[in-house]
Amino acid sequence: MEQNYRTKPKEYILEFLESHTNMRFSAKEMYEEIIKAGYSINLATVYRNLDKLVEAGSLLKHFDNDTNCATYQYIENESCLAHFHFECKKCGKMIHLGKVETERFLKMVQNTLHFTVEPQNTYLTGLCSKCSGKFVVINF
Numbered sequence: 001m002e003q004n005y006r007t008k009p010k011e012y013i014l015e016f017l018e019s020h021t022n023m024r025f026s027a028k029e030m031y032e033e034i035i036k037a038g039y040s041i042n043l044a045t046v047y048r049n050l051d052k053l054v055e056a057g058s059l060l061k062h063f064d065n066d067t068n069c070a071t072y073q074y075i076e077n078e079s080c081l082a083h084f085h086f087e088c089k090k091c092g093k094m095i096h097l098g099k100v101e102t103e104r105f106l107k108m109v110q111n112t113l114h115f116t117v118e119p120q121n122t123y124l125t126g127l128c129s130k131c132s133g134k135f136v137v138i139n140f
Contacts, residue, residue: 012039013049017059017074022094024062024071024087024123062123073123085123090131094123 012034031046053059060073083102086095
């Protein structure tokens with residue numbers, strides 16, 4: 001039976017995750033933020049804990065083609081797996097599309113393209129309304 005120890009580095013990582021629920025981040029970004037906050041941790045520990053959290057279903061892992069590295073997103077609850085995510089390329093904010101809008105979009109794609117989309121693996125990038133200076137209205 002595997003023991004689940006609550007070490008100081010793990011606490012730092014969980015603290016980071018809970019304060020960055022609406023952002024994707026790389027292991028290096030997490031490491032640098034934890035160090036900047038004054039905590040002692042090494043990068044290998046960050047990677048090891050991130051892998052365990054992905055296996056446990058607490059994090060989504062994405063491969064970012066722009067940076068050629070893995071990025072992670074904290075899953076606040078299981079509903080996060082059933083909708084689309086939009087990420088602002090300027091400020092990094094993660095916006096969650098509502099369940100109803102996601103279901104309508106999935107149904108439209110299935111009916112017109114005969115393609116099944118996995119929402120938990122889907123995020124779109126662009127600019128949020130604050131960064132673009134435009135107010136956005138979504139109508140489905």
